[in-house]
Amino acid sequence: MSAAATRNTGQDPLWSVDDHLEDILAGVQPLEPIELQLLDAQGCVLVDDVTVPVSLPPFDNSSMDGYAVRVADVAGASEEFPAALTVVGDVAAGSTGKLQVGPGEAARIMTGAPLPPGAETVVPVEWTDGGLGGGPVSAMPARSLSPEGASGQVRVHRPAEARAHVREKGSDVKAGELALEAGTVLGPPQIGLLAAIGRGTVRVRPRPRVVVLSTGSELIQPDEELAGGQIYDSNSFALTAAARDAGAIAYRVGAVADDADTLRSTVEDQLVRADLVVTTGGVSVGAYDVVKEALSSVGDEDEPGSGIEFRKLAMQPGKPQGFGSIGPDHTPLLALPGNPVSSYVSFELFVRPAIRTLMGLKDVHRPRVRAVLSADKALTSPAGRRQFLRGKYADGHVTPVGGAGSHLIAALAHADALIVVPEDDRSVEPGAEVEVLLLG
């Protein structure tokens, strides 16, 4: 940037929050899908419709531990006049045996085991003497301890209708049915369903890899000793955690000193593992704002959409912002302001939706609700800026936490919402309704 270019020819144009977000999202596309093992796909978005290849359950099976019998053989049975049947063997879950149940016969059958040929219904073990010759039993003895239970005689104390306690083949889902629609986010039950229909891998959009780096020669690592003029780097920690929270695989590079060459080469080094780069600091109007200095010129003039653009937004906190793409793959980059609260608010408004767009999610924004302002005095807000204040939300009410100062990181840690004061409002009275972004 030449010195002449910094001359002020009146007011700088301010971009609206919405226009800036729109421009960012226009430059971010969902990542190319890959085939992942089921458990690696947790939280990811399904790319294709998944149909059921095989009916579930895949065969008629027992829903109880009991005896597989013919209906006629137990008709009219009672505890006083039980039906006595010959036990021809066990059908365990996973059984592939060829046991047949003929007239006057019963097969001892376990939950989930296939209904054997000849059997028409299942009587639960609690409706029988369990082969012990006494009253009704509450359970079968373990096969390994009492192998004789698979033979001998069983007395059945109650009749059963045809197909009682039988789960029919295809009664859960049928082959060819739609199991899950493209666009479904894979949570635990969806992963369970995919496993149940035999899918060991699935095509999804992967989690984006997000590289986070902060800039500033004043920044040192936590646990080091502060010297004069130094502060601890917190942005790279907070935003790495926030990127993970949004669904990304996040890499914290840490703090880079205010030197344009170092910054440029660090960013270029990281591109190999980045689907998105997030920087903090160095985007304002100072003489040492190296992100602006280093990245204003990275674009290729012949490539549309290439390069990083720096803007001032009509918002507070978070006025200076940069965005664009960098490197041979046009990796998206968002350059946030360096103040911890500004960078965090900017992350919520711009980076989180970008990450969720990369993931292919439909719903990329935090939920917004209307709430009644609980406060001792009116909130004030600068004209022409959309203000985002830290707040605590509960039961339709929101209470401001800390003041409007953009450096109040302690307040941020006790907030769970952002109170939105529109551009045209210069104050909001207690009791008024406000828009609230729920952060949690």
Place this chain on the structure above:
Amino acid sequence: MSAAATRNTGQDPLWSVDDHLEDILAGVQPLEPIELQLLDAQGCVLVDDVTVPVSLPPFDNSSMDGYAVRVADVAGASEEFPAALTVVGDVAAGSTGKLQVGPGEAARIMTGAPLPPGAETVVPVEWTDGGLGGGPVSAMPARSLSPEGASGQVRVHRPAEARAHVREKGSDVKAGELALEAGTVLGPPQIGLLAAIGRGTVRVRPRPRVVVLSTGSELIQPDEELAGGQIYDSNSFALTAAARDAGAIAYRVGAVADDADTLRSTVEDQLVRADLVVTTGGVSVGAYDVVKEALSSVGDEDEPGSGIEFRKLAMQPGKPQGFGSIGPDHTPLLALPGNPVSSYVSFELFVRPAIRTLMGLKDVHRPRVRAVLSADKALTSPAGRRQFLRGKYADGHVTPVGGAGSHLIAALAHADALIVVPEDDRSVEPGAEVEVLLLG
């Protein structure tokens, strides 16, 4: 278990869902705290109060890019009659220099840089000619391109009050103040605050390591070919994902065949990496229910609280349940029924609260709300059982998904809530208010 022990002497006692949950949680204690790197502690619970060791900001610093000056030197300044000051140098963020600002002098200062001795206030660069000798500028030229900006003369166009655009030492938090309370869950802003006050590590309760294994000789891995009587193992996938979702580090062991010795040795092998063991299947009344067979006898009679107890609960689905502890460290173990929906509902009701108790969270349960039932016909429910039906919740209404059959895993994958029908209700009419557990 002897054959005689299975004789039924009337009705089996049924445990209530609430009593069972209470017994489980009584046997689960929060894990011992460990010191973790900040980003490894994300989602964990802080064990100690954290106080601020050093005031933030640690020194008076500029909140703008501009010039540090004396108030008297810019009093009455205007664009027509600017105050002309000698620029004595730059104060960049991180600067530890000994620059002094005397009468008639200005130091060019960057956001976050320490206010130099002698300076009383900061005028933003936009209120000056930026040293260029013209009208007001919108930014400073980059130091690396225009080093002369750190010297020469600057014209200031507006006066400034004392301490304007100065962030005072300690204005965010003061040394000795409480930064975060014990019990706080560490999300991104809390991690940011800890970093900002210089904490690189933090004492938290670690994520519990949860080992998930399913049992059943009928189970094969997804992507294998189904033979007669076989089904795909889905529980170990769904519950591993659900354990992660609850905050745990989850290990999926997979399916173990119905053999008591194999099961016992597999569980014992896994104890080395388990804070909690979850099994599915083999807990009912059949002759091949190996979890019951293998684990009923693992307890040490001389050790109170040792061993696994098997119960029937007054609930549907999920009647048979086992719980207790196993191994030399009394590792908690929950033995869930094998049916996919039964195991998933049991996980939500019993395992998730246990995981969250291990984490030290105060709020271990899913949120519960009241909702109006939207349905074509009344829901029916067995007397004396608390029924949990899959449902979809939106805007105060809940709609059942799928039927009451406990094997409807496809319905579960389209539900986001469980509809609770109390023990005493045998039916619920459309339009009635019901309790709903929100799953997501």
